[in-house]
Amino acid sequence: GAGVSQSPSNKVTEKGKDVELRCDPISGHTALYWYRQSLGQGLEFLIYFQGNSAPDKSGLPSDRFSAERTGGSVSTLTIQRTQQEDSAVYLCASSSRGQIFGYTFGSGTRLTVV
Amino acid sequence: GESVGLHLPTLSVQEGDNSIINCAYSNSASDYFIWYKQESGKGPQFIIDIRSNMDKRQGQRVTVLLNKTVKHLSLQIAATQPGDSAVYFCAEKRRTSGSRLTFGEGTQLTVNP
Numbered sequence: 001g002a003g004v005s006q007s008p009s010n011k012v013t014e015k016g017k018d019v020e021l022r023c024d025p026i027s028g029h030t031a032l033y034w035y036r037q038s039l040g041q042g043l044e045f046l047i048y049f050q051g052n053s054a055p056d057k058s059g060l061p062s063d064r065f066s067a068e069r070t071g072g073s074v075s076t077l078t079i080q081r082t083q084q085e086d087s088a089v090y091l092c093a094s095s096s097r098g099q100i101f102g103y104t105f106g107s108g109t110r111l112t113v114v
Numbered sequence: 115g116e117s118v119g120l121h122l123p124t125l126s127v128q129e130g131d132n133s134i135i136n137c138a139y140s141n142s143a144s145d146y147f148i149w150y151k152q153e154s155g156k157g158p159q160f161i162i163d164i165r166s167n168m169d170k171r172q173g174q175r176v177t178v179l180l181n182k183t184v185k186h187l188s189l190q191i192a193a194t195q196p197g198d199s200a201v202y203f204c205a206e207k208r209r210t211s212g213s214r215l216t217f218g219e220g221t222q223l224t225v226n227p
Contacts, residue, residue, distance in 0.1 A: 004157070031213060042203060043158070043217040056212060091157050095213070103215070105157030 002026075004106035006092050012112045013082055021077040021109045025094030032075050033103065034067055037089045046090075049075065082113045126224045133191040135221045137204035140185060146207040148215065149178060149189045153200045161189070161202075191223075199225045 005024040013019050025032050034046040045059035049069045060066070064082075069075040079086055089110050093103035127133050139147070145166045150158035164171045164178045164187075171178050177190040187204055201222050205215040 033214065035217075040219075042219040043205075043215075045214050045216070048212065048214050050213070056214065059214075093157070103158075103160065105159070107155065107157050 004092055004094055004104050006090075006106035006109050008109055009107065010110045010112075012114060015084060015113055016081055018078065018080045019082055019111065021079075021090050021092075021111070023075045023077070023092030023094075023106060025073065025075070025092070026104055027073075029094035029096050029104075030072070031095045032069055033093045033095075034075070034077050035091045035093065037091055037108070039088075043091065046077070079111075082111075084113045087111055087113045123219070124222045124224070126226060127194050129194060129196060129225055129227050131194055133189075133194045133198070133223060133225075135189045135191075135202050135204075135223065137187040137189075137218055138185060139187065139204075139206055141206065141208055141216075142185070143209045144206040145209050147178070147180060147187050148205045148207070149176075150203045150205060150217075151198075151200045152203065152220070158203060194223075194225050196225045196227060199223055 004026055007022045011019055030051045032049045035043040036046055037043050047060055047067045048056040064080045067075060067077045077090060089108040091105055091108045093105040095103045146163055148163040149161040151161050152158040162173045162176050162178050164180050169180055175192045179188045191198055201220040203217050203220045205217045207215055
């Protein structure tokens with residue numbers, strides 16, 4: 001597609017439920033990133049995929065968080081047993097290998113845990 | 115810990131004035147700095163970047179200045195327009211962190227007509 005697409009745009013879930021957030025990067029972009037943005041805060045790195053290399057998971061806040069990228073394209077971020085502190089906007093970005101710093105971000109998924 | 119941060123959380127300017135948004139960083143192992151603009155309900159949008167071996171870079175109505183001596187980065191917006199109202203983030207790419215970026219907390223720029 002023309003841009004990075006994220007779904008759903010908004011998600012309200014009950015505490016303790018699992019959620020899946022989807023990111024569809026720009027076609028041909030080999031790098032995909034997940035960031036989290038809490039209200040009034042900057043962006044917190046979560047995980048990074050680059051081609052077929054092992055992902056950089058160093059930003060995942062707990063083992064309740066996981067992500068996968070199938071076929072080098074679509075990525076799913078899964079949060080298990082959601083907690084209220086997981087409420088945030090989850091942003092996905094992609095970039096081509098030669099543009100490692102010029103990310104293109106999606107509009108994000110606003111997750112609210114009640 | 116090491117971080118990228120901004121001096122002011124909010125900045126209000128009159129339309130037509132120049133805006134200066136500041137950022138301080140503490141990590142010397144950064145090879146790129148980037149400014150992003152985030153409008154309400156949207157993801158951050160790339161504005162301009164600067165390599166660590168440069169002092170200044172200009173774009174369309176924007177200039178980024180890098181002072182490595184005091185570890186300070188600024189974004190200057192000329193003739194600020196209402197459409198420039200947004201949150202502005204600085205971010206750094208560290209040599210030891212692959213292509214992941216470390217973001218500051220953001221400055222809310224409000225342009226008054």
